[in-house]
Amino acid sequence: MARARIVVVGGGFAGFHAARTLLHRARGAAEVVLLNPTDYFLYLPLLPEVAGGVLDPRRVTVPLTGTLPGIRLVLGQAHGVDVGARTVSWTGPEGEQGTLRYDRLVLAAGSVNKLLPLPGVADHAHGFRGIPEALHLRDHVIRQVELADAATDPAERAARLTFVVVGAGYTGTEVTAQIELLTRDVLKRHPRLAGTRPRWLLLDTADQVLPGMDERLSATADRVLRERGVEVEMGTSVSVATATGVKLTDGRFVESRTLVWCVGVRPDPLAQSTGLPMTEGRLEVDEYLAVPGHPEILACGDAAAVPDPARPGKPTPMTAQHAVRQGRLAGDNIAASYGVGRRRPYRHRGLGFVVDLGGRQAAANPLHLPLSGLAARVVTRGYHLSALPANRFRTAADWLFTAVGSRPAVQLGLVPGPAVPLDTDAPELAHPSR
Secondary structure, X not given: OOOOEEEEEOOOHHHHHHHHHHHHHOOOOOEEEEEEOOOEEEOHHHHHHHHOOOOOHHHHEEEHHHHOXXXXXXXXXXXXXXXXXXXXXXXXXXXXXXEEEOOEEEEOOOEEEOOOOOOXXXXXXXXXXXXXXXXXXXXXXXXXXXXXXXXXXXXXXXXXXXXXXXXXXXXXXXXXXXXHHHHHHHHOOOHHHOOOOOEEEEEEOOOOOOOOOOHHHHHHHHHHHHHOOOEEEEOEOEEEEOOOEEEEOOOOEEEOOEEEEOOOEEEOHHHHHHOOOEEOOEEEOOOOOEEOOEEEEEEOHHHEEOEOOOOOOOEOOOOHHHHHHHHHHHHHHHHHHOOOOOOOOOOOOOOOOEEEOOXXXXXXXXXXXXXXXXXXXXXXXXXXXXXXOOOHHHHHHHHHHHHHOOOOOOOOOOOOOOOOOOOOOOOOOOOOOO
């Protein structure tokens, strides 16, 4: 008789923690298989520091086989779920096709870039969802400073030193803060550019930086960015992108060679392949994370519309904190179906948010206590070190070396070359699940 099999789709925050929980609680009852496009879990909150030259990319990648011993890893991108046959179809990194039979399924496919249908954006914008995008953006920014140094035309020089970021949420704010500091370090190595300051624009249609978060966090981030010279323009976005600049929604044209797209994310389309009821692109589940009528399928993280006890009638926000907790609960509830422990509904208590603004600046509200400056910086880094499943010592060492030195200002050879596609619905496997 075939051994029971639990398939976890996605190795992001929800999938990783579901698999790790199952490793300890249900390993003896069933085979656990993790299907993921990469062989690592990506700690997304520190990705801006990779782009900003603070952290080595290996610090934010946690090897799945090393941290989940005993779990079978299948490298592939899931592209369909047959609920009746209880199978998941996938495509491997070299184009091979396969199917996985399951007795229990955890859908934790995460999210993809939210790409709006604006002319030129897909062709000229830099996305920010994984290691390839972060490294490519870092190389591109350094390249623009170097080309600005070589330029004889003042207009070309100004355009190459103008950087536009669309989206003032968590990612866009941190990307702007970190890479703005990187450009400062790079400029110090170019005497011909002495006295020149790069121009940074942070745009969003919302009315404040970090929309939806605590107003005190927003005010701190806004103040820090403006003090550094960043042009924070709320109620404004991009309407057209070209190779030489962007047209803004207020009619202005900004000459630039860099457009960074951090508008947000949307649920991975995989959930739609199930044919099961959806809510705003997310799979409908009950408070136990189970799909109604299909107790063998649990969904969590960005892929699932988990009922939020704190906001009746609404799903939980698409955040890493919820994904981690839901992943663990999914593992526990599946283990309970095999007689290990008991099923529990999803409950949560907000721990607050941390926003790293680079240098000695940060904003945080641990347990809803607003902090800024050095105190927030300590809390922010302490939180990330505690949340990292591995590489803590090396991450702290990188932070220390950057604090007493400077950020490396050398390209890694990724530019010139094709940019990492912004459209994450494409079949490329360079985009790990969140």
